Amino acid sequence: MPNPDSFSDSDPSDTDVAAVDLSLPGPEASPGTLRKRLEDMQLQLAALVVDKDKAARENATLVAENMDKRGRAKKSVSMSIPDADDAKELGKKLAIMCEAWSDSNSFLKPRPDLHPNSEERYSTFETYKLGITSAIYDFLPKKYHSFLQSRNDWCSLLRRKQGEGRADALKYLKRAAPLIFKEYPIPASDWASPATRASSTIIQSLLKFPGDKKYPEVPPLVYPNLEASPKRVFCNPIIGRVLRVILFGFASLDKPTVHTSTLGKLWGINELTPASLAFAVIAAVFLLSPDSSLNETGLVSLIPYREYYYKLKGTLMLHADSAPIRKAFRIHQEIVFAGITYDSAASEAVNAAPEGQHGVSSLCEALRDIDSDDDDDETILHTGTRHVELETFDLSNVTESDGDEPADPPIDAAFAAPLEQPTLTTTPAAHDTPISANPKRGGNKKGRVGGRGRGTGRGANHAEVNQDVAPPRRVSGRTRAS
Secondary structure: OOOOOOOOOOOHHHHHHHOOOOOOOOOOOOHHHHHHHHHHHHHHHHHHHHHHHHHHHHHHHHHHHOEOOOOOEOOOOOOOOOOHHHHHHHHHHHHHHOOOOOOHHHOOOOOOOOOOOOOOHHHEHHHHHHOHHHHHHHHOOHHHOOHHHHOHHHHHHHHHHHHHHHHHHHHHHHHHHHHHOOOOOOOHHHHOOHHHHHHOHHHHHHHOOOOOOOOOOOOHHHOOOOOOOHHHOOOOHHHHHHHHHHHHOHHHHOOOOOOOOOHHHHHOOOOOOHHHHHHHHHHHHHHHOOOOOOOOOOOOOOOOHHHHHHHHHHHHHHOOOOHHHHHHHHHHHHHHHOOOOOOOOOOOOOOOOOOOOOOOOOOOOOOEEOOOOOOOOOOOEOOOOOOOEOOOEEOOOOOHHHHHOOOOOOOOOOOOOOOOOOOOOOOOOOOOOOOOOOOOOOOOOOOOOOOOOOOOOHHHHHHHHHOOOOOOOOEOOOOOOO
16 A cells, blocks of 8 residues: 655656566576566556656647747746845836946845945945945835845846846936937948947047047036036036937937836836936936947956946045036936926935935045146046046036036927037048038038039038147146156
């Protein structure tokens, strides 16, 4: 009699066959014994074939149940993970509004005694990464704080969706790139591939200052006219358009009002954060770079995206009360949320400008004073080298009046015109075609007298425009090696 406590996954009909002794008989066995053993082995083989066919049918049924109408595998519902849907949305929101990257050791531990917005955190890249855990604790609702210490599956899902949030944002931005950079005469062919972006003179002028060999930490595209000026830093409308596409979709660039269900409305976003502006700058740099994927360090460009992100975020966070940063937030707040209405205010929005943070006077001796003796407003921290220590703008000495001059033009609801019309002031190489802010085909046309007027030609016209334009001035803060 079988043991009732025992467990078997075989059918009752298979019991008799499985219980048969199938050991090979010895050399003294008679022909009848050998024949009987052979019959038993054939029965066992037939039973195994039946089991195989049954398993194949069950597997086909399971596969069919997990396929959609188009024959594609359905996405797993993660039924075993509590609040999996919240983890998915919070992970995507975390990437855009709080921390673009995190590490595996940022989870499954209690909140460290390090304030996420403190000078101590942004002193080095390593201390910045230690503060990611504190930032995540402050970002998530309190009911999920216990998950950050005990639920490995929930934290893994949160971090995976954080990466998907970056990827989804860049996917939409690639479609909208020509409209985001509409002030600049970038040919459609330059957007075709990473190789064409790397060889495009116009695109490279948005990423590098004249004379740069490496991609700088603070690219020209953060300035409205591509000229280094701390009073206008982060004020290029490109940054606001990037965030508008991420939060309210590609179509929102041409529509004065957004009614669709977008991420911005789903998340209840009604104000910007330093992290969101820093991510917008990094995303804009990536769109113009020769890289095909946003890694912590670019595979082709070698741009340390994550290090630059932390330095940009540190500048925006620690100088949140300075006039240039407040002005940048006002400009992009108007660009991003023009025509956006909400039924109710967001209940868990991340603060855009933390209280109690003032202009920093010393961070690894890397801060710079933007007020010079000759009243030059073109000074900027600009280096081509890579450092782990934080380097930010020292914006504490910029007054409110300095930060607000000149006044910004109004923005129409449909974004028909940019905030400011930047001009390209890059000095092209000898073998490059000179670039003008408003190129006109054929140059200045002359009146036809007995034939077709040729005009002065494109090269002459452009050379005449650029000959009196001085390249943007910058101060590296270090003595360049001769």
